[in-house]
Amino acid sequence: MITTAEIMETNRMIKESKLDVRTITMGISLLDCADADIDRFNEKIYKKITTYAKDLVKVGDELAMEFGIPVVNKRISVTPIAIAAAGCQTDSYVSIAKTLDRAAKDVGVNFIGGFSALVQKGMTAADRILIDSIPEAMATTECVCASVNVGTSRNGLNMDAVKKMGEVILETAELTKDRDCIGCAKLVVFCNAVEDNPFMAGAFHGVGEGDCAINVGVSGPGVVKQALEEVKDSDFETLCETVKRTAFKITRVGQLIAQEAAKQLGVPFGIIDLSLAPTPAVGDSVAEIFQEMGLEQPGAPGTTAALAILNDNVKKGGVMASSYVGGLSGAFIPVSEDHGMIEAAEMGALTLEKLEAMTCVCSVGLDMIAIPGDTSAATLSGIIADESAIGMINNKTTAVRLIPVIGKGVGDRVEFGGLLGYAPIMPVNTFSCERFIARGGRIPAPIHSFKN
Amino acid sequence: MKKGIITVLGKDQVGIIARICVLLAENGVNILDISQTILDGYFNMIMVVDITEPTKGNEALWNGLQGIGTEMGLEVRLQHAEIFDAMHRI
Numbered sequence: 001m002i003t004t005a006e007i008m009e010t011n012r013m014i015k016e017s018k019l020d021v022r023t024i025t026m027g028i029s030l031l032d033c034a035d036a037d038i039d040r041f042n043e044k045i046y047k048k049i050t051t052y053a054k055d056l057v058k059v060g061d062e063l064a065m066e067f068g069i070p071v072v073n074k075r076i077s078v079t080p081i082a083i084a085a086a087g088c089q090t091d092s093y094v095s096i097a098k099t100l101d102r103a104a105k106d107v108g109v110n111f112i113g114g115f116s117a118l119v120q121k122g123m124t125a126a127d128r129i130l131i132d133s134i135p136e137a138m139a140t141t142e143c144v145c146a147s148v149n150v151g152t153s154r155n156g157l158n159m160d161a162v163k164k165m166g167e168v169i170l171e172t173a174e175l176t177k178d179r180d181c182i183g184c185a186k187l188v189v190f191c192n193a194v195e196d197n198p199f200m201a202g203a204f205h206g207v208g209e210g211d212c213a214i215n216v217g218v219s220g221p222g223v224v225k226q227a228l229e230e231v232k233d234s235d236f237e238t239l240c241e242t243v244k245r246t247a248f249k250i251t252r253v254g255q256l257i258a259q260e261a262a263k264q265l266g267v268p269f270g271i272i273d274l275s276l277a278p279t280p281a282v283g284d285s286v287a288e289i290f291q292e293m294g295l296e297q298p299g300a301p302g303t304t305a306a307l308a309i310l311n312d313n314v315k316k317g318g319v320m321a322s323s324y325v326g327g328l329s330g331a332f333i334p335v336s337e338d339h340g341m342i343e344a345a346e347m348g349a350l351t352l353e354k355l356e357a358m359t360c361v362c363s364v365g366l367d368m369i370a371i372p373g374d375t376s377a378a379t380l381s382g383i384i385a386d387e388s389a390i391g392m393i394n395n396k397t398t399a400v401r402l403i404p405v406i407g408k409g410v411g412d413r414v415e416f417g418g419l420l421g422y423a424p425i426m427p428v429n430t431f432s433c434e435r436f437i438a439r440g441g442r443i444p445a446p447i448h449s450f451k452n
Numbered sequence: 453m454k455k456g457i458i459t460v461l462g463k464d465q466v467g468i469i470a471r472i473c474v475l476l477a478e479n480g481v482n483i484l485d486i487s488q489t490i491l492d493g494y495f496n497m498i499m500v501v502d503i504t505e506p507t508k509g510n511e512a513l514w515n516g517l518q519g520i521g522t523e524m525g526l527e528v529r530l531q532h533a534e535i536f537d538a539m540h541r542i
Contacts (some may be wrong), residue, residue: 002536004487004498007457010539011529065514068531252538 014069017222018284019250021257022277023073024060025198027205027213027270028052030084030114038088042099045084049076049103049112052212052267057108059264063257071257072279073419076104077203077215078114086126093130097137097144104143111186113203115146118193120155121442131161134168138183139175145186145201149193151388153395157191157443162388165189166381166437170404173373177406180414184403185368189384191391191398196271197327202399213270214262215327218254219277220246222284224310228292239293240313247274247317255322273327274318275363276310278338280421286310286333287340298341299350307331308361328397330363336416336423337368346424352383353429360390365399370414370423373406380404382433393446455484455533456503458517462526464495471524472499475516480507495526500533 013019033044057074064071078084081096088096097115104112115137117127134146148165151157169184176183188202195206198215205213227246231238254272262269278285287298293306311331319325333355335341344350352369359365365387384400391398405414408425415422460468469488476483485500506513514530521528 002457002533002540006540007459007498007536010536011459062510066510066532067535068529069535249539253535256534256538 011068013220013223013226013249016283017220017226018281019220019223019253020070020072021216021254022219023075023198023217024056024071024257024261025075025077025203025215025217026053026056026265026267027077027196027209027215029205029209029211030079031207033084034087036087036089038085038090038095041085041088042095045078045096046099046103049078049100050106053107053109055265059261063260063264067257069253069257073111074109075198075200075203076107076109076112077198077205078112079207080114080116080118080204082117082124082127082130083207086124091129092136093133094136094140097133097141100144101141109143111143111145111200113145113147113200114205115144116148116204118149119158119161120149120152121158123158123161131164131168134187135171135175135183138172138186145188145203147188147190147193147202147204149190150384151191151392151443153192153392153448154445156445157385157388157392159385159437159443160440162384163381163437163440165384166377166379169380169402170377173404173406180416181373181403181405182416185401185416185420187401189388189400191388192396194327194397198273199275199277199328199332201401209270210268212267214258214265214267215270215273216254216258216261217273217275217277217327218250219275220250221276221278221286221289223250224276225283225285225288225292228289233294236309240309243310243313244317247314248321251318251321269324271324271326272318272322274314274322274325274329275327275332276314277332278334279419280337280339282339285338285340286331287338287344291340297344297347297349299344299354303354304357304361307358311362328363330397332364332367333358333362334364334368334401335426336370336421337419338421342421342423345426352426356386356390359387359398360394363397365391365397365401367399367401368403368420368423369401370403370405370425371428372409372425373404374409375404375428376434378432378434378437379428381437383428385437453502454504456501456530457533457536458497458499458501459529460495460497460526462495462524464490464493465524468495468524468526469497471520472517472528475520476501478508479513479516480505481513503530503532
């Protein structure tokens with residue numbers, strides 16, 4: 001029998017430490033919607049998405065009520081559009097993005113991911129159309145998220161795509177400059193993208209997946225922080241053990257909600273993504289965990305080690321708690337979505353270079369970082385190349401979601417609103433990488449032996 | 453059987469258990485176990501109930517409890533017991 005103390009502990013986690021299920025994401029394959037006629041394709045995908053996901057929000061809300069734990073986001077991921085729509089005879093996929101947007105709004109989800117292309121080795125005509133459509137698609141839709149995979153550890157890096165994405169990010173910023181360049185907040189460039197990621201903006205439903213699946217992302221940086229407060233200044237063994245135990249508890253809740261959601265929706269359960277994703281709320285921050293660990297500010301020497309401990313022990317605890325773990329499963333550090341990171345960036349404790357170093361030991365990459373609007377496309381490509389190289393060499397997922405804020409510079413601040421938060425504009429190294437990026441071609445796949 | 457756990461936290465006052473029990477009876481919900489403590493004027497109750505089939509449906513039951521909580525200035529929660537088992541038992 002469950003004890004009173006256990007009941008109180010769970011409810012304290014939910015109420016005080018903001019434990020929640022961050023997202024229930026329904027992955028839907030659109031491969032069977034292929035059609036040469038784009039209007040018919042749009043009709044088919046709209047019908048499939050709105051049929052499969054019609055009860056998603058309702059079920060998510062009911063589970064939240066019955067289990068007494070918030071289910072923050074209900075979302076959809078679909079087959080990368082560059083694959084699903086490859087047969088369409090058209091030169092733009094913007095109408096597809098609009099259809100996805102309409103479908104998302106009609107079923108009540110807040111984001112739909114999968115306006116994506118996988119171009120790690122080369123580009124098909126469809127990949128090119130998709131990438132060219134991204135700026136307009138991001139400017140004319142609200143819920144659609146785009147991602148492009150430019151490299152893998154098996155294939156190396158497609159530097160033509162890296163070059164192109166620098167230009168696409170700038171163009172997207174330009175087209176949404178009246179809204180603080182929000183288009184770029186919905187666009188991620190990946191290396192080693194995963195096929196079952198439930199988190200936006202990088203979610204898509206990979207081609208190795210089944211027709212439909214429920215993937216769940218749990219969260220709870222606040223719970224980890226609270227647990228660490230109870231073992232203040234203990235040694236590293238106790239610290240790691242505490243993170244592990246807490247991650248186990250958090251993940252078990254995610255697993256339960258995922259199984260219930262899958263059962264009620266009549267869809268197979270896919271994976272649990274073990275990630276500590278922050279929100280801009282106080283008490284829901286990864287930065288606060290660092291501070292509890294003993295760092296004055298995130299970015300201080302020791303931050304990379306602290307993050308490595310955190311990330312590794314979240315996985316160790318979480319893996320045992322769930323039957324299937326997948327997705328990104330790492331610590332998320334979207335700067336604009338974590339009030340502690342924002343403060344650290346504002347006071348200069350946290351720099352772009354330190355964030356890059358941190359991505360070597362956690363999964364996600366340079367995420368939600370606002371940079372000066374006059375940053376050149378080549379510099380953006382250079383940052384993407386650096387981050388992708390980290391992913392490629394270390395066999396891990398890395399991503400870049402940068403927002404060059406047109407008309408703003410270092411010292412200014414940009415407001416995205418809601419879960420996307422706000423961010424100070426961070427300085428970027430201004431030395432040129434123009435000639436390096438202009439080379440074009442591919443970086444060959446790395447050697448998988450002699451690991452040092 | 454589906455077990456639910458009701459937790460009530462807040463300032464002690466007349467009629468807390470009475471109102472909750474009436475609501476449960478009206479919804480055809482059987483009480484399986486109940487424990488209550490009052491610490492320094494603070495009321496703390498945990499109730500195990502059978503929520504296999506509330507006669508008026510889930511929403512009526514949950515909203516009813518929420519209503520009592522708001523009216524009496526208490527924190528009232530009803531949760532499926534599985535969430536506690538999942539979290540605290542391997």
